[in-house]
Amino acid sequence: MLTLTEFRQARDLLSGILADTSLVYSPHFSRQCGGNVYLKPENMQVTGAYKVRGACFKISTLTEEEKQRGLVTASAGNHAQGVAFAAQRAGVSATIVMPTTTPLVKVNNTKDYGANVVMEGGCFDESAAVAARLAEEQGLTYIHPFNDLTVATGQGTIAYEIFKDLPDVDMILVPIGGGGLAAGVSTLTKLLNPNVKVYGVEPEGAASMKAAMEAGAPVTLPAVSTIADGVAVKTVGDQVFPYVRDNLDGIITVPDDELVDTFLDMMEKHKMVVENSGLLTVAALRHLDCKNKFVVPILSGGNMDVITMSSLIQHGLIHRGRVFTFSVMLPDRPGELLNVASIVAAQQGNIIRLEHNQFVSINRQAEVELRVTLEAFGNDHKNAIVEAMEAAGYVVTIVPATGTFG
Secondary structure, X not given: OOOHHHHHHHHHHHOOOOOOOXXXXXXXXXXXXXXXXXXXXXXXXXXXXXXXXXXXXXXXXXXXXXXXXOEEEEOOOHHHHHHHHHHHHHOXXXXXXXXXXOOHHHHHHHHHOOOEEEEOOOOHHHHHXXXXXXXXXXXXXXXXXXXXXXXXXXXXXXXXXXXXXXXXXXXXXXXXXOOHHHHHHHHHHHXXXXXXXXXXXXXXXXXXXXXXXXXXXXXXXXXXXXXXXXXXXXXXXXXXXXXXXXXOOEEEEEOHHHHHHXXXXXXXXXXXXXXXXXXXXXXXXXXXXXXXXXXXXEEXXXXXXXXXXXXXXXXXXXXXXXXEEEEEEEOOOOOHHHHHHHHHHHOOOEEEEEEEEOOOOOOOOOOEEEEEEEEOOOHHHHHHHHHHHHHOOOOOEEOOOOOOOO
16 A cells, blocks of 8 residues: 555655755746746656665565565666665665666666666566566566555655645646556655646657556557657556556646657756656646646656767757758859858858769759758748748758758
8 A cells, every 4th residue: 555654654764865856946848838837856866767766665675585585677777777776775686677778878877886787678568577587587576667566655755855845736747657656656645635636647659557547457558669768668557557547637648759849948948868758747738737837747867878869959959940951953163052151141040061962963064962951040040041042043952850960
């Protein structure tokens, strides 16, 4: 059972372990949704994610015999680091099975905490099957990342901190993968103040909790596809599901492209790195009536490798028209390139790449292709540059975005 007594025990145990993740007011997201948005930055937590809460509390409840057998778990990264950290702190060994698609930063961080990492499985569910097999074969103690009420109790302590920082909170948004965080936060929230709304948020390509809600019980999705790797779970936990069902006020799903825009906003407005799973709750603000409400989106983690960050930034800039590529056909004669550059300069565009292809046509003396990649202020500015080129007599073709700046 998830009870106040257990939540208090978890809070007391974690008080000397956790980092301070006090709420951060967001003027930008508040203006966007018309409410008062306070971010809960668990991306700044020990190990870079909220998962350390459940891992530490769970391991504290194990018997000495269970600890000495060694621990095993499966995780796409954040629970892995939480268990590795907690195991190291408790002086016990840990084996972590991670999907082969796990970002490198999460793999390396897990190893840095002293855990034995096994890379096996294409998604969490496949890795979990490997971890269960290892637990049986080697007698290891399995620490489930979400389908465990003790783990969920530790995760739920986030609600205590939200109420401490913002007693008048109206709405809490929580990302959902397997359901442990949602179960803990929603249950404790309703115990503390049943009038506060709690909404779960999933990516459209991995909406396993929404499917479970509609079916009345956990179901297994045939596949999951999302850039939010931390919540790419096919089947939610059957132990935590009843708590989510009874305490959540609704589920919102968001498409991946909204996470790209939100990542760019978070970087530019708050200078914070938040992984895609943690951005779900912020992206969900536009799908809710937040007007004049005090809203807390939980940023569940910030463990993202630089290659993924680079890709998100590039795609975000392209999507907003701040970087784009166009193609024009030019006569192969002196001065044509200068003419194009002058038109772009007059419109205050900033050219960052030129590709001059003389071999696109058999008659290279008649025409060559020029591809121009440039920075703009946004889609309106982009359109103005294209219109200026067309007014000068050029036939302009927008080159489809590649995510590599042209």
